[in-house]
Amino acid sequence: MYDFYNDPAQLAPAQVLREIRADGSFILKSPEPLKPYARCIGEWLEHWVTVAPERPYLAERRGNGWFRLSFAQVRQRVGSLAQGLLELDLQPGRPVLMLSENDIDQALLSLAALHVGIPVSTVSVAYSRNTSGGCSKLKAIIQVLKPAAIFVSDGDAYFEAIRLTRPECPVLVARNAQEIPDALALPLLYKTETPAVMAAFHRIEGDTPARFLMTSGSTGAPKAVINTHGMLCANQQAIAQCWRFVEQGEVVVLDWLPWSHVFGANHNFNLVLRNGGTLYIDDGLPLPGQIDRTVENIKSVKPTLFFNVPRGYEVLLPYLERDEELSEALFGRLRMLFYAAAALPQSSWDRLVACARKVSSEPLFFATEWGSTETSPVVTNVHFNSNRAGIIGLPVPGTELKFVPSGDKLEMRVRGPSVFPRYLDDPVNSVAAFDEEGFYRIGDAGRLVDPEHPELGVQFDGRVTEDFKLTSGTWVSVGTLRTRLVSALAPYASDCVICGHDRDVIAALVYPTPALRELLGREGRTMNGSALAMCSEVRLALCAGLQSLAKAYPASSQHAARLIILDSPPSLADGEITDKGYINQRAALSLRADAVQRLYAENLGQDVILLAEVYGETA
Template identity: 40%
Template sequence: STAYSTISQDFDKLRHVLDTLTPGLVFASDATRFARAIEATVAADVKVVLGTGSIEGRSTVAFSDLLATSATPAVDAAHGAITADSIAKFMFTSGSTKLPKAVIVTHGMWAANLQQMNQSMPVLAEEPLVLVDWLPWNHTFGGNHNFGIVIYNGGTLYLDEGKPTPKGMAETIRNLREIAPTVYFNVPTGFEVIAQTMKTDAQLRKNLLSRVKMFFFAAAALSQPIWDSLFESAEREVGERIVMNTGLGMTEGCPFCVAVNSPDVQAGDIGVPTPGLELKLVPVDGKVEVRYRGPNITPGYWRNAEATRDAFDDEGFYCSGDAVKWIDENDLNKGLKFDGRIAEDFKLSTGTFVSVGPMRAKIIAACAPYVQDAVITGINLKEIGALLVPTPTIRTLSDLPESASLHEVLASAPVQQHFQQVLDKLSAESTGSATRVARAHLMAEPPSLDKGEVTDKGSINQRAVLQHRADVVNALHGGTLPGTLVPRH
């Protein structure tokens, strides 16, 4: 993982990855970029292959030398020995609150899932694919899903050096002005910036919408206002809406498991199981957990028998920890909608149960396009709070120069006034303590990758933020946190 190797400062997760896999060879594309991580984590007896450069004091092999190696019959023999049960790769979980686990991905799993995707999304096989994609290959969305569909169906994959950050999205927008994808995948943070930019950027609208047949988002919830904005731009430019697809997946499912099956879809809908996958809905702690069994589900975690045993129930279904409910109880063919992570839900000190997933979605929608995510607080306390993770767009509210710090932007009168109005509106619409945000705070300190508060695809982990920012949570609910907003009624 580039994030573990270049962004991380302590390399704890990278060291754990290497200890788990005990590789005989480690490849790095650039010696200068990865030398520090290699020196900190790779044992001296492990062969290191470099795309460019060298590491002082360490024996390495040039990748060009490997490419010059003549193939022998052993290559064909190894290829011929591959079966459906052969391991294709290991994909590590994000490790947001614990050290990452190595998910076993077999050739059979990956092949089955790619065929499942084609049957759930026929557009993938209708014409040669063109993707413009930033998603990291060490994550299942980029490395199994997007990379896989191009290999399976044929097409062109342009590597986008952007990412869903203020600086990175500028590169993504530039690429999408030049290269027109046939389908486009991103996380909600990326779609938020694209939706905002398309309102005023005619070249982006013209090129991005010229031949795209489907948008697809995953990894987090996309707020309905952003969804609506994408539809409005498409109707304005090409006279019709571009299909927005989404679903529910996981690294252990390779990742595609559930997807919407109708154009009449709303934020939070995830749809129906992909062909060949069995779902079991199990009541857990007042919610309904979705469990999976099928050809795309992992056999377990590498060198972690305990985690593997705990992940499956007595009928062999993988326990996802995701809660779902029916979109329409009178028409089950419409499928399911996401109802949060079971482990994230909690009770107030009054015994009132708080459903975090729907609460987050409601807050994000009300704050769009200025908030990426909301961390819900109040475990064993008398009321709900929210730590708000701002998007770059929030700067447009402040009327401050670009040189202003994020602290200054968030503390500015226009920003505070806007979010005061949002909080007042949310309070007026609440039905009780389980749905009322009693206090909120805009976070100037970005989530930390090293602490597991954010993954390399930009997803915020609730439990990790609550764990590492306990002092902020205490100050928020104790009334001593500067910049705290409370409803005026």
């Protein structure tokens, strides 16, 4: 029987070198050196327009079907737009700032700018579409980036954001440009390409800025991270040396992940381009009312690689479990299922594997990687058979991963060609980001799956900055506990927030799923969290989850003793959740302060669900 995992043509062998130091720290790195990589992102486009000019490259939904552009068509449009950008004589070194959602216009404009050495920056759509606060976040970002130009897809949809921010630069608009005073309609930017385009292309060097990405702000105020052409090209080369199959077969990707984040932009968008694939831009989202479009698109596209965040899979899973046609479309020719951006609950992993087994006899290659906006993003990569969530793989070629003792954890730090040089115009934070050896302090903790066999990989161990102590002095690993609790409560919790800093017990705020409401039929659809918690069916279901976790992990620092069901989903506008579905613990605890107080009130309300109700302990 063919063994995909042990075929060196498909996956790199699971090997690692370890350097142990006297101070208790150690360094892991790949024994395989990083091979030569492209000078700039535009080299990938120039390559594929020569090798496979008629192959579909970009596609988006228009009407009832897909509008597709081949590599040759994309290159023609990129050259024409690049000429138009050069004729605008934009301020050197400053980015073209993209405010709108993923679409082909933004892709073409981004590729055109990158082709002639103009950096690009895409920010969360929420900053432009939520104007109730005067677009304060967007104003702050514009002040940091000082963009050379701003792009929006639709003048009608983004008129208010432009009016409130009053940018001092050209505004480029794909549709309805007349709605924004003095805006330049994007079609007018298409010019006849001249030799100036390729002259600018050849001047690009590895340290030329390519993207300015804003950090999510999950550990503080957002900062502008400089991603150079060299960083991005080195990172894609490292990925290809781990997942060798991306160079061996058809790469077809359906993706919704926003280009405002490193996952959607640097990882997915660049992986498709680097390997000559086809990117179908998914106009669905993992949200009620919008996931149906993703379901429709999966059935149409039948991807060979599929990327998502844990929250996205949680929303998609009920559809996969009841729709065999959808499972066949997703898993039928899939070479890899991938998750990142947050820890995946084991229950979600098990359910996805079960769905795949129903329609495919081939083992599911379920992979992940780990990194950050500052590391372009990949530091570690799973390129071996892993049967559980949380294992983040081994360092990719060219990258060193240092483990430094920090309390009862090991803080991970990173050095290599894919690590950013600095934050834009922020020397203080730039210096503080690196240790004395030049390793980037990423803020996450990790440990070896088996210290005697480091080749088995690294286990993610939460964010160092999120952890806290109980009054007993015991540390609580928030990241680890969160995923375990979501798994224990499955399928009734989409996510949770861990509470208990300087308290005697751990508690949790729970975001309910539709499955929890369905326990009560139609009546449950409109109930708030307190009303749901009063119902015996709901209490029993959630208490059973608390009980199972406490039995598996009896230590007080490893299970929750009480919880509250939240009334509303996490707020993107308020920074409680990022575009890619990662819960910001700090923001959530602040925004939900009233609920936290109810969890620790002297006289607990009836909407607080206790472990003691079924486990026989004092909560």
